[in-house]
Amino acid sequence: MASSCFSPLSLALSSSPIPKSSVKRRQWKPIIKALKEWREYEDAVRDKDLARALRFLKSMEALQLQSSPSPSRPSSVNSVTTYSPGFAGSERDWEVLDTCLNADDMRLVGSAYSFLQDRGFLPNFGKCKNIVIDGTRNVTPTVLKKSTGLEASKLSPEKWGLSGSSRAVLIAFLGGVSFLLSQGIDIRPNLAVILTLATVDAIFLGGSCLAQISCIWPPYRRRVLVHEAGHLLTAYLMGCPIRGVILDPIVAMQMGIQGQAGTQFWDEKLENELAEGRLSGTAFDRYCIVLFAGIAAEALVYGEAEGGENDENLFRSICLLLQPPLSVAEMSNQARWSVLQSYNLLKWHKQAHKAAVKALESGHSLSIVIRRIEEALLSSS
Structure with a gap:
């Protein structure tokens, strides 16, 4: 008769739990695999493929949530990423902004900003969205001069050769x-x-x-940088996602941008309302404030504006879409009111504007320019 026997060693092997090291190894395998796949993100950034870059970042975020400790268990590791000037944990996330310029879908650009803001990287994005300076809506040239110290003519684009x-x-x-x-x-x-x-x-x-x-002449080029930095900072503070800043006139022409340079921003509310055949005062005001920010920036830095003629032309075209269209007097008042709002907004955030100008002057990408803006805003708060 056959008999079976169990040695203490075999019993121990069959009943012992799986070593914790093996469990941990299996838990970290997906993360290690994801880290190896960062090359995919690098390729997407290099190819300016916003959809692919954003999809990868969202998949990484989902993976981090899966591997993070359960809320019911105490943990010394905080799974929520917050931004600080010295933060280095997920700095690669910023680079998704550099892929926005080639994006055809502006809603996708908006998603990139929402993603970074949810991750805590853009604490000041849209912080002035609902801020409108108290005061009369009837901004006469006298009121404008009293508020800024500048004649109304200094806050409007000059005609070349006249001033x-x-x-x-x-x-x-x-x-x-x-x-x-x-x-x-x-x-x-x-x-x-x-x-x-x-x-x-x-x-x-x-x-x-x-x-x-003309861009070869340093004073002219710097004035262009001051102008575009005004658009960029104001759009950022008003919560309008920025697609990119184009400083090369040839590239601007190829992209169909009127003027010698341009800052492309998007206002979702404005687009939705125009698609519905209407335009509320709030959306129109916000758009005008961003539109006149370049003129306001030049006036703030140089005491007068030279550029911005295309901004004014775009403003007039938007005014004609209103029902009923604005009269000439109403258009002039709206322009003065908007440039006053922009002027004061930039004056309150002068250090951030300087940081944006310096970053653009150094040839930095959009992601770095916005980081410099955030650092300046955080240091001055």
Whole structure:
């Protein structure tokens, strides 16, 4: 008769629990696998593929939630990520903003900002969304001067050659031509060619070639940076997702942007209301404040605005969509009210505006520019 026997060793092996190290190893396998897949995110950022980059970040967030301790069990590790200037835990998440420029779906851009804000990276995004300065809606030139110390003419784009540095350039150019002619040097044929090329550039290329040449002049380029940083910061504070800042006139032309540079932002409420054939005062006001922020930024820094003519043209086109359309007097008042709001908003956040200008001047990407804005806002709060 066969008999069976159990050794103490075999009994111990069959009844002992699975070692904790094996359990932990299995728990960490998905995380290790995810870390290896970060190359996918890097490729998405490099290819400016917002949908793929955002999808990956959301999958990583879901994985972190699965591997985080249960709320019922105490843990010394906080699973919620909060942003601070020195935070280095999930810094790669910021790079998703650098993929927004090529996105065709602005709602996807809005999702990227919402994702980062939910993660605690953008604490100041939209903090001024519902802030409107108390005071009269009837902003006359006198009220504007009393509030800003500037004449109303200083807060509107100049016509080239009529004021500011452009007038000095025009006078110097005409003086130089007169001097050469007085010396018997006839440059009129060459001048005719130059004027013809300038006209073709203005009509067919939106002045992008002349703007490209002008950008070589440092004072002009810095003024452009100040202008666009005003749009960028105001849009950020008003909670409008920024798709990107285009500073190259040729790239701006290729993207269909009117003007020599541009900041592309999105207002979901405005878009939804326009699609429904209506436009509320709140959405219109917020849009106008962002639109006139470039002019306000130049006036705040230089004491007068030179750029912004395309901003004014866009403002007029929006006014015509209102039912009933605004009269000329109402449009002028709305423009003054909006630029006053922008001016004060930028004055309150002057350090953040300087940080944005410096970051743009250094050629940083959108994600770094917004990080510099957040750092400046947090340090001044």
